[in-house]
Amino acid sequence: MVRKPSENTHHHPGEAAVISGLSYCTSSTKQHLAFGGRRGHVATLDWVTKRLMCEINVMEAVWDIRFLHSEALFAVAQNRWLHIYDNQGIELHCIRRCDRVMRLEFLPFHFLLATASETGFLTYLDVSVGKIVAALNARAGRLDVMTKNPYNAVIHLGHSNGTVSLWSPAMKEPLAKILCHRGGVRAVAVDSTGTYMATSGLDHQLKIFDLRGTFQPLSARTLPQGAGHLVFSQRGLLAAGMGDVVNIWAGQGKASLPSLEQPYLTHRLSGHVHGLHFCPFEDVLGVGHTGGITSMLVPGAAEPNFDGLESNPYRSQKQRQEWEVKALLEKVPAELICLDPRALAEVDVISLEQEKKERIERLGYDPEAKAPFQPKPKQKGRSSTASLVKRKRKVMDEEHRDKVRQSLEQQPQKQEKKAKPTRARPSALDRFLR
Numbered sequence: 326m327v328r329k330p331s332e333n334t335h336h337h338p339g340e341a342a343v344i345s346g347l348s349y350c351t352s353s354t355k356q357h358l359a360f361g362g363r364r365g366h367v368a369t370l371d372w373v374t375k376r377l378m379c380e381i382n383v384m385e386a387v388w389d390i391r392f393l394h395s396e397a398l399f400a401v402a403q404n405r406w407l408h409i410y411d412n413q414g415i416e417l418h419c420i421r422r423c424d425r426v427m428r429l430e431f432l433p434f435h436f437l438l439a440t441a442s443e444t445g446f447l448t449y450l451d452v453s454v455g456k457i458v459a460a461l462n463a464r465a466g467r468l469d470v471m472t473k474n475p476y477n478a479v480i481h482l483g484h485s486n487g488t489v490s491l492w493s494p495a496m497k498e499p500l501a502k503i504l505c506h507r508g509g510v511r512a513v514a515v516d517s518t519g520t521y522m523a524t525s526g527l528d529h530q531l532k533i534f535d536l537r538g539t540f541q542p543l544s545a546r547t548l549p550q551g552a553g554h555l556v557f558s559q560r561g562l563l564a565a566g567m568g569d570v571v572n573i574w575a576g577q578g579k580a581s582l583p584s585l586e587q588p589y590l591t592h593r594l595s596g597h598v599h600g601l602h603f604c605p606f607e608d609v610l611g612v613g614h615t616g617g618i619t620s621m622l623v624p625g626a627a628e629p630n631f632d633g634l635e636s637n638p639y640r641s642q643k644q645r646q647e648w649e650v651k652a653l654l655e656k657v658p659a660e661l662i663c664l665d666p667r668a669l670a671e672v673d674v675i676s677l678e679q680e681k682k683e684r685i686e687r688l689g690y691d692p693e694a695k696a697p698f699q700p701k702p703k704q705k706g707r708s709s710t711a712s713l714v715k716r717k718r719k720v721m722d723e724e725h726r727d728k729v730r731q732s733l734e735q736q737p738q739k740q741e742k743k744a745k746p747t748r749a750r751p752s753a754l755d756r757f758l759r
Contacts, residue, residue, distance in 0.1 A: 356638060357396040360600075360613055361387030367401055369412060372604070372611075372620070379414035391429040393438065393452055395649060400438055402426035407440060407450075422457060423448050428471040432478045434657050437494070439480050441468035447480065449494040449659060458659045459494035470510050474536070476519020478662045483510030489524060493662040500664050503540050506530055514555035514563070521582060523563055525552035531565065533582060546585040556610075558603040558626040562589065564610055566598030571612055573623060592621055606631050606638070 358372040367387060368380040378396075385404040392399045393409075398417070401408045407423035410416055425443040432439065436453040445466055449458040463482060470483030479500065480492045487506040490499035506526025514523045515536070521543070522534045531552055532545045554566035563574045563583040575589035576582055596615030603610050603626055610621040631637075637644065661669060685691050 357392065358604075358611065358618075359390050359392055359399050360618060361390040361401060363387065367410070367414075369396070369399060378412050379410075381410075381414040383408070388427050389429045391431050391438070393431055394433055394436060394652060395645060398452075400429055400431070402429050402440065409452075418455070420450065422460075423450065427467070427469045430471060430473040430480060432473060433652075435478055435659055435662065436653070436656050437478075437659060439471070439473065441471040441482065443467050443469075447471075447482065447492055451659070453653055453656060461492060461494070461497060463490065463492075463499075465490070470513055472513045472515055474515045474519050475517050476515075477664060477666050478657075479664060481513050481515060481522065483513045483524065485509040487526060487528075489513055489522070491664070493664075494659045495662060501540065503534065505532060505534070505542075511551050511553050512555040512565075514557050516557040516561055517559055518561075521557075521561075523555050523557070523565075523583075525555055525565065527551050531555075531585060533563075533585070543582055544585050554598055554601045556601045556603055558610075558623070559605060559628040560626055562603075562623065562626045564601050564603070564623075566601050566612070569594045569597055569614070571598060571601070571610070571621065573610070573626075575625065590621075590623060594619060603627065605636070 356371050356373045357369060357378070359367075359369040361367045363386050365383045365385055365387060366380075367383055367390065369378040370376060371378065383401065383403055387401055387403055389402040390399060397412045399410055399412075401410060403426075405424060407420040407426050407429075408416055409418040409420070423440045423442070426440045427443055428441040430439045431437070436451055437458065438450040438452050440448045440450065442448070445463050445468055447459075447461045447463055447468065449460075450456075451458050463484075465482070465484040465486070465488075467485070468482055472481050473479070474481065474491075482490050482492060483505075484490065487504060487508055487510060489503045489505050489510060491501045491503075492499055505524045506528050507530075508527030510524055510526050512523075512525045515521070519536060522536050523531065524534065525531045525548070529548050529551050530545055531548055532542045535541055535543050548565075548567060550567050552565035552567045556564050558564070561576050561581055561583060565572050565574075571590075571592045571594065572588040573590040574583040574585055574587075576584060592612075594612065594614050594616070598612060598614050600613035601610065603623075604620075606627050606629070608623050608626045610623050610626065612619045612621060637648075640648070663669070681693075
C-alpha cells in the first residue's frame, strides 16, 4: 500500500509530504495506523480495509504521533505543545506543560505517556487521570532519540555523547548508563522480550547489546552510513533505515540474536526514510519517507498466534469498552517500574530481619516465638475411644469427690462462726432474755 502525497492531503501540488511520525495501534485491535507530516498533515486509518478514520491539518510541524490505550485516542507532538485528539480528529486536550516535544512513547500497562523534549526533560503523563507523574531532567541536551523496553517499561534515551541512559519515573537519576558509540546516538530499539538492544551512531556502527544485566555488546557491524531509524519485529527481525534504503536482518528464532553479517531483505525507496514501524501480528513493515508511506511485506516478522483476551482483532465496541474498564482496574503503578520486574515478587530478607529485631527490642520479647517442644512418653497398650471416655469420666468423678470433701470440711467451720460465744458468769439482766 503506497499513499501518494497528492491524495487527500493539504499540501500544494508538487510538494513532498515528509512523514515524521508513524505508529500502529499497539494495545487494541492492531489494525489502525496513524501518521503525521512535517507540514501539519495528521491522519489515522484502518490499514487493512483502507478506511480513513480522520484527516486534519494542524498547521504546524508534527514531530511524532502515538496511539494511546485504544484507537479512539492518539497524541501528537506538535511544534509547540502536546495535543490529544480522538478518532474523529477533534482536539480534546492541549498539554502546555509538555512543550517542544520531540519523541513520544506510550506504556499501555501503566497508562503512561512518556515525552522527550528539546529542552532535555523526560516527562511522564498519566492519561487515566490527566496528571504528570514525573518530570526528569536528563541533563544531556536535546532528546530526539527515545524508545521503550516492552518487557519492563523502562525508557531508553540516546544522547549526543554516545551513551544510552535507562530511566524510570520512580528515580530522578538514570537506572544505568551504557557507552555505546564514539559519536552521537542516532537510533535505539529494544526487542519484545527485553533481551537485546540495537543502537546506531554517527560512527556508522550498528551494535546489539545484551540487557540481561551485563550490558555488553554481542555483535557489531559497520554500515555505509549511520542508520537513522531502528525497529525490532515481534519475531526478532531488525530493520534499519539508512537514507533511502531499508535493510532487515533476521535470526534463527523468536528470541535469537539477529545476524548482522548478511541482510535478510533490502529495499530502496523513492525518498529518505523518516520512520519505521512493524505492524503487530502481520508480516508488514510500515515505512514513512519523503514521498509518503510504503508497506513492505517481510515474511516471518510477526507473531502468528495472538491472545484473544489481550488483543482481539475481531472485538466489538462493547468488548472494547469492557476491556478498557478492566485495563484501568488492573493499571500498574508507575513506582513499580524497574530494571528487573521479577524482583517485585521476592522477599527483602535484610529488611524483614531488621524489622523483627526492632520489634523484639521494643516489646522486650519475641511475639512470634513458639514454646519448646516437650515430647510425651509413649505408653504401652492400645488407646481406644471407650478407654478415653472412661479416663475422662474417672477424672470427673475424682474432681467431684474432691469438691464434696472440701465442702464437708468447710461446714463445721461455718457453724462455729455462726454460734454465739457463751458467757462464763451469769448476769442479773439474764432474766429479761426470752
